[in-house]
Structure formats: C-alpha cells, structure tokens
Amino acid sequence: MIRNVLEHINGIGMLPIIGLILFFSVFVGMTWWAVRLRPAYINHMGNLPLDDGHIDHPVNAEAAREDRGGTRS
Numbered sequence: 872m873i874r875n876v877l878e879h880i881n882g883i884g885m886l887p888i889i890g891l892i893l894f895f896s897v898f899v900g901m902t903w904w905a906v907r908l909r910p911a912y913i914n915h916m917g918n919l920p921l922d923d924g925h926i927d928h929p930v931n932a933e934a935a936r937e938d939r940g941g942t943r944s
Contacts, residue, residue, distance in 0.1 A: 877883060
C-alpha cells in the first residue's frame with residue numbers, strides 16, 4: 872500500500888538527489904571551515920574546559936571588579 876502511494880507522487884525521485892547534494896555541500900563547507908581555523912583559535916577553544924574562571928583580559932577584569940564593588944584604578 873505504501874509503495875503504491877509513493878509511486879504516484881510526482882518528483883519523488885528527486886528527493887534522494889536533493890538530500891545527497893545537501894549533505895555533500897554541508898560536509899564540504901564544514902571541512903573548508905575546519906581547515907581555515909587559526910591555530911590560536913583551536914588552542915583557545917581546546918583550553919576552555921581547563922579554564923579556572925580567572926579573567927585575563929584587562930577590560931573584562933575591570934568590569935568584574937566593578938561587579939564585585941571594587942574600585943577602578
């Protein structure tokens with residue numbers, strides 16, 4: 872029964888081709904993005920799980936001090 876229904880749908884033969892093209896284009900796009908990543912970005916992202924929560928950037932450190940009620944220097 873399902874086979875009879877699917878045989879009478881116009882253009883059903885194009886769906887696997889569209890799916891393959893979509894998969895291939897996403898795969899190529901993600902591969903291209905991964906190849907173009909900078910080593911500094913990869914190291915930064917790799918160290919995020921090991922980060923102990925300290926703020927190293929001076930602008931962020933100043934904002935954190937203000938949040939804790941500290942004074943600006």
